[in-house]
Amino acid sequence: xxxxxxxxPGDVRVEDRPDPIIQQPTDxxxxxxxxxxxxxxxWPYRGQDKLDGPTxxxxxxxxxxxxxxxxxTTVKPGDFVIGSFFASDNTCEICQAGYQSRxxxxxxxxxxxxxxxxxxxxxxDGTLVPTRGxxxxxxxPSFLAASDVLGxxxxxxxxxxxGPGKTVAVVGDGAVGLLGVxxxxxxxxxxxxxxxxxxxxxxxxxxxxxxxIVIERGDEGVARVKxxxxxxxxxxxxxxxxxxxxxxxxxxxxxxxxxxxYVGVAHDVTLPGDELFFSGVHxxxxxxxVRQYLPTLIDLISRREIDPGKVFDLTLxxxxxxKAYEAMDRRQAIKALLQP
Amino acid sequence: xxxxxxxxPGDVRVEDRPDPIIQQPTDxxxxxxxxxxxxxxxWPYRGQDKLDGPTxxxxxxxxxxxxxxxxxTTVKPGDFVIGSFFASDNTCEICQAGYQSRxxxxxxxxxxxxxxxxxxxxxxDGTLVPTRGxxxxxxxPSFLAASDVLGxxxxxxxxxxxGPGKTVAVVGDGAVGLLGVxxxxxxxxxxxxxxxxxxxxxxxxxxxxxxxIVIERGDEGVARVKxxxxxxxxxxxxxxxxxxxxxxxxxxxxxxxxxxxYVGVAHDVTLPGDELFFSGVHxxxxxxxVRQYLPTLIDLISRREIDPGKVFDLTLxxxxxxKAYEAMDRRQAIKALLQP
Numbered sequence: 001x002x003x004x005x006x007x008x009p010g011d012v013r014v015e016d017r018p019d020p021i022i023q024q025p026t027d028x029x030x031x032x033x034x035x036x037x038x039x040x041x042x043w044p045y046r047g048q049d050k051l052d053g054p055t056x057x058x059x060x061x062x063x064x065x066x067x068x069x070x071x072x073t074t075v076k077p078g079d080f081v082i083g084s085f086f087a088s089d090n091t092c093e094i095c096q097a098g099y100q101s102r103x104x105x106x107x108x109x110x111x112x113x114x115x116x117x118x119x120x121x122x123x124x125d126g127t128l129v130p131t132r133g134x135x136x137x138x139x140x141p142s143f144l145a146a147s148d149v150l151g152x153x154x155x156x157x158x159x160x161x162x163g164p165g166k167t168v169a170v171v172g173d174g175a176v177g178l179l180g181v182x183x184x185x186x187x188x189x190x191x192x193x194x195x196x197x198x199x200x201x202x203x204x205x206x207x208x209x210x211x212x213i214v215i216e217r218g219d220e221g222v223a224r225v226k227x228x229x230x231x232x233x234x235x236x237x238x239x240x241x242x243x244x245x246x247x248x249x250x251x252x253x254x255x256x257x258x259x260x261x262y263v264g265v266a267h268d269v270t271l272p273g274d275e276l277f278f279s280g281v282h283x284x285x286x287x288x289x290v291r292q293y294l295p296t297l298i299d300l301i302s303r304r305e306i307d308p309g310k311v312f313d314l315t316l317x318x319x320x321x322x323k324a325y326e327a328m329d330r331r332q333a334i335k336a337l338l339q340p
Numbered sequence: 341x342x343x344x345x346x347x348x349p350g351d352v353r354v355e356d357r358p359d360p361i362i363q364q365p366t367d368x369x370x371x372x373x374x375x376x377x378x379x380x381x382x383w384p385y386r387g388q389d390k391l392d393g394p395t396x397x398x399x400x401x402x403x404x405x406x407x408x409x410x411x412x413t414t415v416k417p418g419d420f421v422i423g424s425f426f427a428s429d430n431t432c433e434i435c436q437a438g439y440q441s442r443x444x445x446x447x448x449x450x451x452x453x454x455x456x457x458x459x460x461x462x463x464x465d466g467t468l469v470p471t472r473g474x475x476x477x478x479x480x481p482s483f484l485a486a487s488d489v490l491g492x493x494x495x496x497x498x499x500x501x502x503g504p505g506k507t508v509a510v511v512g513d514g515a516v517g518l519l520g521v522x523x524x525x526x527x528x529x530x531x532x533x534x535x536x537x538x539x540x541x542x543x544x545x546x547x548x549x550x551x552x553i554v555i556e557r558g559d560e561g562v563a564r565v566k567x568x569x570x571x572x573x574x575x576x577x578x579x580x581x582x583x584x585x586x587x588x589x590x591x592x593x594x595x596x597x598x599x600x601x602y603v604g605v606a607h608d609v610t611l612p613g614d615e616l617f618f619s620g621v622h623x624x625x626x627x628x629x630v631r632q633y634l635p636t637l638i639d640l641i642s643r644r645e646i647d648p649g650k651v652f653d654l655t656l657x658x659x660x661x662x663k664a665y666e667a668m669d670r671r672q673a674i675k676a677l678l679q680p
Contacts, residue, residue: 093572094596102596102620104571231444232433247613256434256442256626262617269613273587273606277626280442286596286620 002340003116004057004321009047010329012322017056020112020120025071028124030063030081032340034144035115036312037324039174039335040265045325048267056113057321059085060147062140065128066118074125080135081128082298083121084290085109085148090126100126100291115321117340129294131302139301141309141337145179146297149335150308151290152263153179153240154297157187159261159284160236164188169225170210171250172240173201175311175335176263178208180238182306185209189236193228195221195249201334204310218245225253233258239285240264247271256280263288312337342680343456344397344661349387350669352662357396360452360460365411368464370403370421372680374484375455376652377664379514379675380605385665388607396453397661399425400487402480405468406458414465420475421468422638423461424630425449425488430466440466440631455661457680469634471642479641481649481677485519486637489675490648491630492603493519493580494637497527499601499624500576504528509565510550511590512580513541515651515675516603518548520578522646525549529576533568535561535589541674544650558585565593573598579625584609596620603628652677 003017020029035058043049065079075081088095088103095103107122121127135143142150153176162168162184170180173196184192185208193212194205202213214224226233233255239246242264250260251271262285276283300306314333316324324336343357360369375398383389405419415421428435428443435443447462461467475483482490493516502508502524510520513536524532525548534545537555545553554564566573573595579586582604590600591611602625616623640646654673656664664676 093570097595097597099597099620230433242613242617244613255437257437257439257629266613266617269617271611271613271616273582273584273609273611276611276623277582277602277606277609280439280626281624283616283623284621286617289597 001117002318003113004318005054006044006051006057007054008051009045012045012057012325014319014321017116020118022067022069023120024122025069026123026125027069028065028072028075028121028128029067029118030061030121031066031118032061032063032114032116034062034140035318035338035340036060036144037328037336037338038148039176041325042329043267045329058113058115059108059110060144061109061114061119062143062147068124072124075128075130079130081130082143082147082294083127083129084151084294086287087122087127088291089123090291095126098292099289101287101289115318115338117318127291129298131298141312142301142307143298144337145308145311146294146301148290149175149311150179150297151293152176152288154183154293155288155290156180156238156240156261156263156285157183159259160238161259162187162189162236165190166235167191167193167229168236168238169193169195169234169253170238170240171195171246171253172264173198173205174240177238177240178204178311178334179308180240181205181210182208182308184238186306193225193234198331218249221249222252229255235259236261242266242269244269251276251279251281254279254281258282259284261285311335315339341457342658343453344658345394346384346391346397347394348391349385352385352397352665354659354661357456360458362407362409363460364462365409366463366465367409368405368412368415368461368468369407369458370401370461371406371458372401372403372454372456373420374402374480375678375680376400376484377668377676377678378488379516381665382669383607385669398453398455399448399450400484401449401454401459402483402487408464412464415468415470419470421470422483422487422634423467423469424491424634426627427462427467428631429463430631435466438632439629441627441629455658455678457658467631469638471638481652482641482647483638484677485648485651486634486641488630489515489651490519490637491633492516492628494523494633495628495630496520496578496580496601496603496625497523499599500578501599502527502529502576505530506575507531507533507569508576508578509533509535509574509593510578510580511535511586511593512604513538513545514580517578517580518544518651518674519648520580521545521550522548522648524578526646533565533574538671558589561589562592569595575599576601580604582606582609587611591616591619591621594619594621598622599624601625651675655679
């Protein structure tokens with residue numbers, strides 16, 4: 001089968017890789033209907049994360065079950081399924097508390113690589129959620145978004161306690177930030193401040209429910225959010241970047257007692273304890289437990305109440321994966337969908 | 341009047357200071373029934389916080405109102421009152437959300453200095469809560485504890501989401517940590533792990549509701565908490581020290597999705613963003629909004645349902661304040677009460 005490998009910074013290739021096989025009785029093999037490039041894939045692409053030799057890429061996926069292991073009972077060949085970027089048993093105490101991304105048996109799908117035609121999904125019963133019947137083709141991008149960026153934005157909005165009466169600020173205008181706007185709107189937020197200086201992203205943020213756009217960053221961005229909130233700061237702030245600047249911008253934009261939901265994978269971030277202490281904010285985040293939200297998100301997408309697939313503003317065949325990485329790296333695309 | 345001043349590390353003196361006067365129409369003057377030395381007073385005593393010249397000390401207080409400003413309506417001369425270490429208006433949006441310690445008009449009582457015979461309390465209507473009638477003398481230490489250490493331990497337990505079915509670990513066996521144990525018990529926690537290697541403190545922790553004692557610290561302490569919780573870590577962890585080691589011990593002792601309530605004033609703490617991200621914990625803390633909890637705590641103390649005053653294991657006249665500091669510095673006393 002074809003699959004994407006990264007050889008080093010800027011060096012993405014589509015190669016012949018061995019077809020996956022059932023390794024454990026709890027595995028399933030799926031044929032991907034669509035996959036995509038994640039903002040986090042750009043860290044190694046830009047050389048900010050080191051690779052240990054040629055590495056299979058991708059952790060977002062939707063597709064049709066081809067084969068199941070002998071112990072799999074909840075999905076069957078022919079089912080259209082969606083899973084998270086962490087396989088999880090969905091039965092351990094951590095999963096049952098809603099933190100499937102930290103399941104005691106969690107397996108990162110990124111180590112398997114889903115930018116490919118086929119993929120092995122471990123712990124299929126715990127990981128995969130089937131749709132009712134095969135979806136309309138135009139819904140596939142939205143279901144793919146649920147696999148990571150929508151689920152992650154949703155978790156961030158919940159971690160930030162977005163809801164009725166709340167003012168929510170969103171730091172980061174990538175796919176996760178934009179879908180954090182969508183999630184905050186769905187959760188009933190009163191006011192949503194999107195922090196973005198890119199017109200196309202601002203427009204999508206407004207379409208998803210943003211009520212205000214702030215173009216300033218850093219301390220100026222913080223000052224602007226405070227101006228918009230009677231000097232208090234936002235009740236809820238979604239952080240969807242993962243840098244020192246974005247984390248501090250998020251914390252400083254939040255009122256005392258407010259909530260920061262942070263989902264940008266932290267890179268070289270060190271939080272000053274005294275500032276955090278006196279900020280009085282709640283801080284919660286990390287790898288989103290997307291599995292928890294999949295039933296809700298699949299339902300919203302199936303009923304066409306949300307359209308998260310709009311974050312894919314570039315669609316290419318899997319064989320053009322290198323172009324997809326390049327477009328995202330140059331911020332010419334918000335997010336690139338790959339068709340196997 | 342007599343009042344405590346700190347001149348430098350280890351140099352505490354009781355001096356004649358001017359009697360306080362009403363400065364604002366919202367002020368009250370109280371005559372202290374009792375005051376005390378706080379663990380945070382030891383930072384400058386040990387030279388870890390710098391002083392800017394001779395400094396009045398103390399921020400915990402209970403007493404009887406002597407005089408009120410023209411705009412004060414909720415307390416009157418003769419009332420026995422308790423307040424927090426931050427004066428607050430209790431009307432701004434931040435106060436109304438329950439974060440009075442970050443009131444937009446907050447004034448730190450530590451800048452006024454309550455280790456004294458009299459003290460001016462700003463924003464008296466927002467800050468002071470009267471008891472019903474004068475309390476029995478034996479309850480005064482407990483009411484004094486409510487002014488800071490009990491309110492702080494209570495906030496930490498709430499920030500850590502201690503409650504029914506939860507296992508709570510407590511890092512720190514000072515007065516705040518011990519009262520965090522008491523708070524977790526009151527909030528219905530199923531199991532409470534006190535981390536302490538001092539027998540007298542272990543005993544008080546057990547009396548306050550601890551079910552397990554862990555004497556190990558750092559990574560060994562973390563391993564022990566995990567052993568006691570089927571490898572998952574505690575649901576809720578109270579951090580009541582404020583050092584790098586105690587913060588990491590708290591975060592690492594918490595299961596993914598669990599809650600850390602941290603109230604030790606952070607000193608030279610820098611949290612590694614990547615570890616925090618992948619920990620998946622909730623982090624909340626800071627200066628406790630004690631004012632929020634005073635009505636509840638006063639009620640529990642008045643009905644003799646809790647006895648937080650036991651943390652005072654040394655009582656001295658105010659004039660012996662230097663001995664009180666010395667005893668706490670040497671860990672010969674958990675907490676010293678001063679009688680003006």
